[in-house]
Amino acid sequence: MNDDLLITTINDLPYYQFDINNQLEFKQISQLISIHLSEPYSIYVYWYFLNNWPNYCFIVKDPKNYSIIGVIISKIELHRNVRYRGYIGMLVIDPTYRKQGIAKNLVKLTIEKMEKDDLVDEIMLETEVSNIGALKLYESFGFLRTKRLFRYYLNTHDAFRLILPLSNKAHSRYAFLPLHPKELERQKLELNQN
Amino acid sequence: MDLPSIKDLQINNEENLIDITTTFFDSIKSITNNKVVKSAPFELLEGTRALEVLNPRLDTGIIELSKDETLFDCSKPQSIDSIIQIQLKLYKCLINWLEKDSLPVTILSCRYVSTILENYLKNPTELSFIDTRINSKHEEGIEFLLVHKVLKSFVVALCKFIGFIINISNSLLYEEEDLITRNMNFNFLQTIPVENILDELNDTIEWILSNETEFDQNTSTIIIQLKIMKYLNTIESKILSTKINFLQESDKFELFTFCKDAVSEIEKLKGKESDENLLPVGAFSKFIQVDLPNRNIPAELTDIDLETTYNHLINIFSTIHTFTNQANQIIAINQLQDFLYYNIKYPISDSKFSVFSRGLFQLFFIRDDKSIFGSHEMTLTNLVVELVENLIGKNTIILLNFESCLSQLNSTQKAELLKLYNQNLNDLESGIYHNLCVYGANFCRSQQLISKSLELWDTIQVSWEPFEFHVFNKLQFGDILKTGEGAISITSYIYYSKMCSMFEFLINGFETEVYKPFEYYLIYWYGEYLLLNIIQHLKDRIINIILGKINYIETTIPNKIKKLKNGPKKTQLKQIQSYNQEVIIPQLTKTLNYNQDYLIKSYEVMRQLINCQISYLIVLSKLKLMDFSQPSQSLTSQEHLYYLRMKPYSSIGIPEFPKFEQFQKILKITEPQLDFNGLMKSIELLAKAKNGLGDVIKDYESLTRYIQNDKHNFIKDSLVVTWYQQLIESAKLLDSNIDKLSKIIQAHKNDLSNVSNSYKNEITKGKHKYFPNISIVNI
Numbered sequence: 001m002n003d004d005l006l007i008t009t010i011n012d013l014p015y016y017q018f019d020i021n022n023q024l025e026f027k028q029i030s031q032l033i034s035i036h037l038s039e040p041y042s043i044y045v046y047w048y049f050l051n052n053w054p055n056y057c058f059i060v061k062d063p064k065n066y067s068i069i070g071v072i073i074s075k076i077e078l079h080r081n082v083r084y085r086g087y088i089g090m091l092v093i094d095p096t097y098r099k100q101g102i103a104k105n106l107v108k109l110t111i112e113k114m115e116k117d118d119l120v121d122e123i124m125l126e127t128e129v130s131n132i133g134a135l136k137l138y139e140s141f142g143f144l145r146t147k148r149l150f151r152y153y154l155n156t157h158d159a160f161r162l163i164l165p166l167s168n169k170a171h172s173r174y175a176f177l178p179l180h181p182k183e184l185e186r187q188k189l190e191l192n193q194n
Numbered sequence: 195m196d197l198p199s200i201k202d203l204q205i206n207n208e209e210n211l212i213d214i215t216t217t218f219f220d221s222i223k224s225i226t227n228n229k230v231v232k233s234a235p236f237e238l239l240e241g242t243r244a245l246e247v248l249n250p251r252l253d254t255g256i257i258e259l260s261k262d263e264t265l266f267d268c269s270k271p272q273s274i275d276s277i278i279q280i281q282l283k284l285y286k287c288l289i290n291w292l293e294k295d296s297l298p299v300t301i302l303s304c305r306y307v308s309t310i311l312e313n314y315l316k317n318p319t320e321l322s323f324i325d326t327r328i329n330s331k332h333e334e335g336i337e338f339l340l341v342h343k344v345l346k347s348f349v350v351a352l353c354k355f356i357g358f359i360i361n362i363s364n365s366l367l368y369e370e371e372d373l374i375t376r377n378m379n380f381n382f383l384q385t386i387p388v389e390n391i392l393d394e395l396n397d398t399i400e401w402i403l404s405n406e407t408e409f410d411q412n413t414s415t416i417i418i419q420l421k422i423m424k425y426l427n428t429i430e431s432k433i434l435s436t437k438i439n440f441l442q443e444s445d446k447f448e449l450f451t452f453c454k455d456a457v458s459e460i461e462k463l464k465g466k467e468s469d470e471n472l473l474p475v476g477a478f479s480k481f482i483q484v485d486l487p488n489r490n491i492p493a494e495l496t497d498i499d500l501e502t503t504y505n506h507l508i509n510i511f512s513t514i515h516t517f518t519n520q521a522n523q524i525i526a527i528n529q530l531q532d533f534l535y536y537n538i539k540y541p542i543s544d545s546k547f548s549v550f551s552r553g554l555f556q557l558f559f560i561r562d563d564k565s566i567f568g569s570h571e572m573t574l575t576n577l578v579v580e581l582v583e584n585l586i587g588k589n590t591i592i593l594l595n596f597e598s599c600l601s602q603l604n605s606t607q608k609a610e611l612l613k614l615y616n617q618n619l620n621d622l623e624s625g626i627y628h629n630l631c632v633y634g635a636n637f638c639r640s641q642q643l644i645s646k647s648l649e650l651w652d653t654i655q656v657s658w659e660p661f662e663f664h665v666f667n668k669l670q671f672g673d674i675l676k677t678g679e680g681a682i683s684i685t686s687y688i689y690y691s692k693m694c695s696m697f698e699f700l701i702n703g704f705e706t707e708v709y710k711p712f713e714y715y716l717i718y719w720y721g722e723y724l725l726l727n728i729i730q731h732l733k734d735r736i737i738n739i740i741l742g743k744i745n746y747i748e749t750t751i752p753n754k755i756k757k758l759k760n761g762p763k764k765t766q767l768k769q770i771q772s773y774n775q776e777v778i779i780p781q782l783t784k785t786l787n788y789n790q791d792y793l794i795k796s797y798e799v800m801r802q803l804i805n806c807q808i809s810y811l812i813v814l815s816k817l818k819l820m821d822f823s824q825p826s827q828s829l830t831s832q833e834h835l836y837y838l839r840m841k842p843y844s845s846i847g848i849p850e851f852p853k854f855e856q857f858q859k860i861l862k863i864t865e866p867q868l869d870f871n872g873l874m875k876s877i878e879l880l881a882k883a884k885n886g887l888g889d890v891i892k893d894y895e896s897l898t899r900y901i902q903n904d905k906h907n908f909i910k911d912s913l914v915v916t917w918y919q920q921l922i923e924s925a926k927l928l929d930s931n932i933d934k935l936s937k938i939i940q941a942h943k944n945d946l947s948n949v950s951n952s953y954k955n956e957i958t959k960g961k962h963k964y965f966p967n968i969s970i971v972n973i
Binding site for chain 1: 370641
């Protein structure tokens with residue numbers, strides 16, 4: 001266990017950033033998600049998130065045996081080259097440890113980090129229409145339901161797309177926005193390489 | 195996990211094998227820790243659906259099958275009881291597919307279906323149950339023929355019907371949303387004409403009848419099953435070939451009568467119970483998921499009950515019978531609009547259409563050749579003119595003979611302006627086509643399409659408005675208002691259409707449940723604002739355009755005739771004027787009356803109902819029973835939330851987009867006010883709302899009577915009446931909620947701060963989709 005990655009301790013539960021060099025953590029995270037989320041994900045999906053954005057995977061461990069009891073997995077990317085978008089991909093808490101505010105802390109950690117470190121313009125996610133708990137959680141932070149997606153999940157349930165707007169870019173139509181500085185930088189680099 | 199050595203695998207036939215061990219281990223040397231090796235197009239979406247070897251949730255290769263399932267012999271003779279149960283199960287699978295699950299876990303889980311399709315794929319002339327991998331020979335008795343004649347014609351017809359649905363789905367529905375197909379690369383008998391399928395079914399029915407004594411009481415059941423399959427395939431054979439007398443007052447015969455026969459056959463079948471013990475063991479399995487190249491993850495077979503199956507089938511036939519006959523009865527454009535909005539979209543949003551009926555409707559409505567209901571006279575291009583003039587009246591100069599106004603220009607200017615005119619007409623047609631495609635969509639997709647249409651119509655307006663002004667100012671061409679101003683008729687229609695879409699998109703958010711209670715005030719407030727603009731536009735602009743057209747015929751043309759000397763020009767103009775008086779004026783009057791007596795009225799009553807709702811919401815907020823500010827722990831500002839919610843409307847120039855500051859000022863009225871002034875204000879608001887609701891109910895009842903007495907603008911038995919009844923029920927429910935709140939206020943008039951300690955709001959489904967029920971209950 002890498003204590004450098006300990007972020008905070010809330011109610012005696014330690015919150016860590018995922019350790020990319022720890023295969024056991026990877027295994028535990030994928031198992032936790034596989035058991036508790038209805039959508040089956042391939043190993044590629046876990047690697048996609050955890051390898052590209054290990055700094056946006058936070059885990060909570062049981063201090064008694066250091067098993068992972070909660071995880072949030074996110075990413076940040078440019079959206080249509082004009083705004084920076086955070087995306088919360090998965091959030092799972094072991095049922096034994098629910099109702100202790102762990103999910104809320106994980107979401108808050110993620111939002112604050114995305115806002116502070118990467119100046120994201122918005123954070124987006126999808127959740128099942130019938131997942132009242134998740135909706136309540138995200139909406140308490142200000143996430144707004146922007147779209148209902150018909151039969152979005154493999155179990156054919158509808159989803160809501162939720163967005164937390166954090167800058168003016170989040171509510172401007174992309175056609176009216178200039179290219180994001182990161183995209184301009186990328187284009188410049190590409191030009192130089194050519 | 196330890197892998198077995200190559201030797202342990204005991205591979206005997208080595209000449210066809212290539213040893214890649216060295217190549218493989220060489221290639222993975224370049225992989226560094228924590229690096230994913232993938233091709234560039236393989237992104238997250240592919241990853242979420244990717245197969246993962248040895249993961250039981252993702253690897254179809256490790257699905258375990260029983261020996262019965264693996265070696266199931268489709269060619270083996272079966273009893274009539276088994277055949278009936280297989281066919282019953284296949285009906286269940288069909289409906290299960292239409293309602294929820296994919297083909298591999300429903301219809302394609304049937305070995306008879308997969309075998310026929312595999313054989314057909316290899317050789318389109320071979321439709322058989324023979325699986326060459328299974329060596330079997332059977333005696334050709336009656337039970338053999340039951341499989342190879344009866345069940346085969348049933349399965350072939352089912353495959354053909356599925357192929358038809360997939361065809362519709364490919365162009366008119368949304369894959370993985372409306373339907374989850376996963377066709378396993380089968381082509382579902384595309385090359386076989388549906389007529390052949392129907393002939394085959396008829397032959398089979400004849401054969402059963404001629405062997406009736408063999409089957410006892412089962413004859414009727416098996417024949418009904420085949421007949422239903424025949425009726426399902428008849429839909430394909432008739433849907434595009436049946437002539438619809440669209441907009442014609444000629445004799446109207448009942449169409450698609452076979453749908454009624456189908457319903458009566460299904461009703462007869464309702465007594466037949468399913469008994470899966472009679473299904474041959476292994477006939478339905480996950481075999482196809484293992485046997486064929488498969489991009490999908492493993493999935494369990496699913497089932498639905500027979501009642502749902504029968505009801506869904508009945509619904510398909512009755513819906514198709516209804517919409518084809520309603521379409522056939524349409525004699526006016528207002529009827530078409532009534533049909534599309536209240537008799538197609540409205541029941542669809544209430545999940546009353548099968549997904550198949552939805553797709554079929556779109557196919558039936560706008561054909562590949564752009565004809566409407568297959569009419570030779572009415573194409574999409576003609577319909578555009580009809581729809582526009584249905585609002586702004588006939589005789590729209592710019593739509594009549596545009597080229598005539600170009601005579602005063604040089605050839606370059608002429609060509610440029612004509613090009614622009616045609617481009618604008620094309621854009622208008624695209625906008626209308628886009629709107630017409632909304633009707634058959636599911637209620638979520640429909641919102642996405644409407645959202646797109648806001649941008650589209652705003653762009654169309656931006657093109658048409660300067661064009662019409664230019665043509666009127668420079669060439670004095672176009673409709674003219676009584677005041678002498680240019681009418682900009684087409685732009686006025688576009689602006690109206692855009693605002694209608696804006697209102698619809700906004701208010702439909704209640705149906706998709708995207709609004710949280712703290713947003714309700716904003717939504718109704720903006721809705722009221724849009725309605726006010728629609729009403730003003732109809733009253734000020736649209737009505738004046740029609741009056742201008744009447745004035746043109748009654749005043750301008752007679753003056754022109756007077757000024758002309760006798761001669762062919764005068765005679766020609768007189769002839770035109772005679773047509774105008776006899777045909778155009780009555781049409782313009784009819785449009786004027788409809789707009790004034792129904793259209794404007796319907797918006798005005800809706801606006802009043804929304805105003806009553808707004809008053810109620812203000813009082814709830816004053817009493818701290820609702821809060822229209824942002825969630826308390828929100829990590830973003832109310833301003834960001836406001837602009838995100840209003841994003842679809844924010845780039846639209848007119849009607850003017852309200853800034854956050856304007857809304858903030860408006861919101862002040864909802865601030866908690868628990869003193870005496872607050873009490874008086876609340877009582878006043880509730881009294882105003884109650885009075886308003888009385889008028890709303892009376893006005894909606896009057897509109898309902900108008901509709902029932904008007905045979906020209908609404909189709910027979912239109913669901914528009916149900917729509918208004920639901921609005922009346924909504925008004926009554928709001929009235930009773932107001933009564934309850936008034937009593938609570940009365941009981942706490944000395945200390946209103948107690949109200950929020952004892953009561954809270956409860957939001958449930960309302961009587962109409964625009965108005966959730968917001969009631970007050972004890973804590």
